[in-house]
Amino acid sequence: MTLDVAALGAKITRFRDVRGMSLSALAEAAELAKSYLAKLEKGEVENPGLRTLSGIARALDVTVADLLAPAESAPRAERKTMLADTAAFGRILKDLPEGLKDFLKAMEADGRPVPPDMIRALASVQYRGKRPHSLDDWRFLYDAIRRSVSRS
Numbered sequence: 001m002t003l004d005v006a007a008l009g010a011k012i013t014r015f016r017d018v019r020g021m022s023l024s025a026l027a028e029a030a031e032l033a034k035s036y037l038a039k040l041e042k043g044e045v046e047n048p049g050l051r052t053l054s055g056i057a058r059a060l061d062v063t064v065a066d067l068l069a070p071a072e073s074a075p076r077a078e079r080k081t082m083l084a085d086t087a088a089f090g091r092i093l094k095d096l097p098e099g100l101k102d103f104l105k106a107m108e109a110d111g112r113p114v115p116p117d118m119i120r121a122l123a124s125v126q127y128r129g130k131r132p133h134s135l136d137d138w139r140f141l142y143d144a145i146r147r148s149v150s151r152s
Helices: 004-016 023-029 034-041 049-059 064-068 077-082 083-094 098-109 118-126 135-150
Strands: none
Touching: 004 034, 004 049, 004 064, 023 034, 034 049, 034 077, 049 064, 049 098, 077 083, 083 118, 098 118, 118 135
């Protein structure tokens, strides 16, 4: 199987864009030179190593398989990036509760941006019409969801 470097580069760019990450932020998180990452996104790197792809996948909160999956057989990647309905996701971002906005900013400042699928999940949480308010409540909820899903 031959690696389609143009498709890989485009996929990395889409994942990065959906997460609102700059090229510099992704390069730093993946421990790569910004110039190398730019070439990779343009499809100019013929054979990126597994270590490179693993670093990028980790920084984007996806798997290497998500990066390498052919576009037509990547439903998991589509769900993760929410590329199918970016307008709806934009509306979700616009209507986030203040406490959740604060939590997302804090996570971003920590260098751990929250993936879009998790933002969507957090934004929909309510119990008897009430939602968490404090930064600590949102962090607790985020950690609880991550723990419960990662064990399955």
